[in-house]
Amino acid sequence: MKVGIELGLTRTGEPLAMDLEELLSTRLLVQGNSGSGKSHLLRRLLEQSAGAVQQAIIDPEGDFVSLADRYGHVVVEADRSPGELTRIATRIRQHRASVVLNLEGLDAEEQMRCAAAFLNGLFDADRDYWFPMLIAVDEAQLFAPAAAGDVADEARKISLGAMTNLMCRGRKRGLAGIIATQRLAKLAKNVAAEASNFLMGRTFLDIDMARAADLLGMERRQAEAFRDLESGRFIALGPAVSRRPIEVRIGTVETRARSGRPSLLAMPEIAPDALQDLIFEPGAEIPPPPPPRVRAAPRPVEIPQTAIAGPFGRRIDALATAERRSEIEAFGSRPEFFAAPAVEPEPDPRSPEERAAELEAIYAEVLADPETPFRPLPLVYQDFLLHCRVHRLADHGQDLSAFRRRLNLARAGIADAADPDWAPVIEIAEALPEEMQSVFLIVARAARERAPCPSDEDLARAYGSHSPSRGRWLLTFMGERGVIRSEVDFRGYRSVIVAGVGWRTAPGHPKGVEPVPRRRSERRRLGE
Known part of the structure; x- marks a missing residue:
């Protein structure tokens, strides 16, 4: 299927089209200084081919996320792990989805690692999913630098390796790279050399003009023409666009980037004194830094008359009635306090639902103590039995094993352990060490x-x-x-x-x- 991407108009006013099928086989390199219109050119290419081929855009500044609203691209945020990005990339190839990888907000090294994980996922997809796909990389010199910079060598190597795979070996896997860079001198030669189509924009440095002229087969004296190009004008060459260098003015686009060209605005009319007050006014909205956390020495706790002490030095809140207070005073100092009573207890008049609610309240009381997580389980269990005695809940059915299991569920905030969704999780938990x-x-x-x-x-x-x-x-x-x-x-x-x-x-x-x-x-x- 022949599909032509209309780039714009030549100097003679004739439309210039790019053969999409040829582009998928021969790749594209776009070069131009900042403000020359590279991002506008990429947007034109992506908009014109959006309905004909799957696309993925590596977007370091978040400028291309607007394609999602107009053309249905899926925006993939970069706040993910490398393994997750690789899995997402595999699904993208499987379902032929067009996406924008938004790297905005990450530093240079994180962007390199993120782009490498994503590109490797696209590259390593199964052969059954090798559908044709355009991969546009804006600011490619960030991901395939010609020399080591401030980033770690490991990040630079994995990013450069992913970009090299895209440009050198991606064609057999259906991946066609479109890379845009500000300076050819900053871009790794192995990456730039694999492109057969070129669109060269405005350039001022002699070394970049000479290299651009060499790529286009122009004489050195003709390299000065790159300085005279206006923003949005490029010299095109390649089997997908033209067999001879030809100048083209890129056409209009339907979507817009969030960061456009800067334009002059009128300065605000504010008196100098008022302006100083606005600038130097103390920032009331900025809270003071929190004080350092200092662990205070333990102080003796005065137990009021409304409380009594029980076994193991634990404090027990006073009972609502004097009758329960006298009961604890009578039993608290006796070693058989936690033993089974010698006489048969009176039947509990509360319903099973009321006893279950009482048991839940006891577990909540035990967990409310901030020291509970740091105490041995047998002591916590003794504390639980004490609370049961205080609440007159003799028939609780909680031995040490059942107490441990229910305490773990209560700590995790799992209210309904009978939920079938929790069954396999609880089974896994019981296979782990108890602690x-x-x-x-x-x-x-x-x-x-x-x-x-x-x-x-x-x-x-x-x-x-x-x-x-x-x-x-x-x-x-x-x-x-x-x-x-x-x-x-x-x-x-x-x-x-x-x-x-x-x-x-x-x-x-x-x-x-x-x-x-x-x-x-x-x-x-x-x-x-």
Whole structure:
């Protein structure tokens, strides 16, 4: 199927078209200084071919997300882990979806790693999904630099390798690269050399003009013409567009970038004194930094007359009636306090529903103590039995094993353990060491509710430790056991997937840092 992309008009006023099928086989290189119209040219190419071929745009500045509203491109935000981006890229090829990979907000090294993971996912797709696809990379010198810069060598190597695969080996897999760069001298030669079609815009440096002239087969004295090109004018050459260098003015586009050309605006008319007040006024909206957390020395607690002391030094709130107070005073100092009563207790007049509600209240009282996570389980169980005695709940049916299981569910906030969705998760938890079960259930509950992944401090607390490093070790241990899988995105935020059910937490920072608000396109994707 022959499809022509109308680029614009030549100097003689004739339309100039680019053969899309030839472009898929021969690739394209666009070069021009900042402001020469490269992004406008890419937008024209993508709009003209949107209905004829699958597209993917590597967008470092978020300028091409507007294609989603007009042409149905899916916006893929970069706040994901490398493994997740690779899986998304595979599904993109499978379902032939056109996408925009939005790298806005990431630093240079994170952009390189993110683009490499995405491109490798497209490149490594199964042979059954090698459909024709245009891959447009704006500011390609960021992802295929000619020399090492400020970024880590590892990030530069994986990004350069992905770009080289795209331009050198992508044709057999149906991938056609369209790369745009400000300077040819900044772009790796192995990447630039694989393009057979060229669109050269305004250039001022001698080394870039000479290299552009060499690529177009022009004489060195003709290289001065690149300085005289207006914004939006390019010299085109290649089997997909023209066999001889020809100048073309790029046509109009239907969508617009969020950041356009700067234009002059009238200066505000504000008196100098008022302007100084606006600038130097103290920032009342900026809260003061929080005071450092200092652990205060324990102070003796004065027990009021409305409370009494029970076994193990535990404080028990006063009972509502003097009768219950006298009962605890009578039994509190006796060793057989927790033993079964010698006489048959009177039948409980409360209904089963009332006893169940009373039992839930007792578990809530036990968990309300901030020191409960850090105390040995037998002591917590003794505390539970004491509360049952206070509430006159003799028939609770909770031995130590049942108490441990129910306490883990209560810590995780799982109200309905009979829910069939929880059955496989609870079964997995019971296969873990006892002290880890509550940690796993807390992570599983966050995953089911799509809440942020718990921080290292929260996980360590559920384990009974004050060390955040213990929380990181717990996730590593459970990952080695195959019950969860942890992924870290390019911002350092962590997501956990629960094995067997596929529940996934929202990204959460290991140190409990508040997540960055989602972009509008991401909120729209999640239906928020």
